[in-house]
Structures are given as structure tokens and as C-alpha cells.
Amino acid sequence: MTRDIRDEQRGNPRFERGQARLEALGDKGDAIFTSLADVAPDMGRFVAEFVFGDLYGQPGLDDRQRQLVTLAMLAALGDTDRQFAFHLGLGLNAGLTPKEVVGALVHGLAFIGFPRTFNALSTAKRVFAERGLLPVDGVPTESAGPPAAG
Numbered sequence: 001m002t003r004d005i006r007d008e009q010r011g012n013p014r015f016e017r018g019q020a021r022l023e024a025l026g027d028k029g030d031a032i033f034t035s036l037a038d039v040a041p042d043m044g045r046f047v048a049e050f051v052f053g054d055l056y057g058q059p060g061l062d063d064r065q066r067q068l069v070t071l072a073m074l075a076a077l078g079d080t081d082r083q084f085a086f087h088l089g090l091g092l093n094a095g096l097t098p099k100e101v102v103g104a105l106v107h108g109l110a111f112i113g114f115p116r117t118f119n120a121l122s123t124a125k126r127v128f129a130e131r132g133l134l135p136v137d138g139v140p141t142e143s144a145g146p147p148a149a150g
Contacts, residue, residue, distance in 0.1 A: 004033065004034075004037060004041075005033055005037065005041045005042065005044045005045050006019070006033055006044075009045060009048070012049070014048075014049040014050075014053040014054065015045060015048050015049050015053060016053075017052075017053040017057065018047070018048035018049050018050075018051070018052035018053030018054075018056070019048050019052070019053075021052040021053065021056045021057065022048065022052045025063065025090045025093055025094060026089070026090060026093030026094075027086070027089065027090060027093075029044070029047075029048065029052075031086065032044050032047050032048070033048075062094075063090075063094035063095070064091065064094045064095050064096050066094075067087055067088075067090050067091030067094050067096055068091060068096060068100065068101070068104055070087045070091070071084065071087055071088060071091060071101060071104065071105070071120070072104055072105075072108055074087060074120070075105055075108055075112060075116055075117065075119075075120035076108065076111070076112045076116065077116075078112075078115070078116045078119065081119070081123050084120060084123045084124075085123050085126070085127050088101065088123070088124055088127045089127060092127075092131065092133075098124070098128050098133050098134075098136040098137075099136055099137060099138050099139060101124055102121065102124065102136055102139055103139075105117055105120050105121050105124065106121075108120075
């Protein structure tokens, strides 16, 4: 039988604050709480308490900004497809537009390189497709290319 950490954490204010924050962003956290429940159930508690209970309550950023920063950091790390897709969903729920996400990722090209930017955009494309958000409005399909030699 898989242990559900949520049952054990009733009455834990940090956990409940984190779970409420997660739900306010449009996700019940099922994947967070069940994906490692039979191996490391406390991981769900750590994510709920620290990430969503503590960090997401810090002043200075609104939900849209926080998610855009999160997406940029995950793209920079690379090899974060699951987390990137999850946080992209939260970002879209918080009001980010596909155009903003694509713009931020393309901007990161100079800083994180082609492979990580390409991978993040591929994951974004998949999430956008799942939500019926393709094609991304206002994104040019052709580049002007480098400036002409004078």
C-alpha cells in the first residue's frame, strides 16, 4: 500500500499552506505526492512545505513573475522536462502567455545555449499543444537573420 503523506500532514501549517498555494496555482499536487510515495514519501512533504509553503509566500514577485523565473532556471539547468512542464502549467494558470514564455526562452539562448533552449522550447510546445495553444500568436516564423555586411 502506498503511503499518502497528505493524510499524515493534516494540521501541519507549513504543509497546509503549501498545498493551498499549489491548489491556488491550479494543481492539486497529485504528481508531487504520489510519484515517489513508495520510495521517498517525505519528498512530497518537502516540496509542499519548503517550495510552496515557504518560498512561494515570499514577497517581491507575483505568481506570473515567479513562474517565469522558475521556467528560466529550469531551462538553464537542463534535463528538467517533467518539472519544466509542471511549472509551465502553473505559469499558464497564473496568466503567463505562450508568447511571453517563448520570448523568455529565446532570450535565454545567449546564456544557456542551443541544446537547453531547444529542449525547453520542445517541452513548451508539447504543453501548449496539450492546452490547444498552438500556434503561438505573434511569434515570427522567419528570422531577419544577421545584419547585412556593409
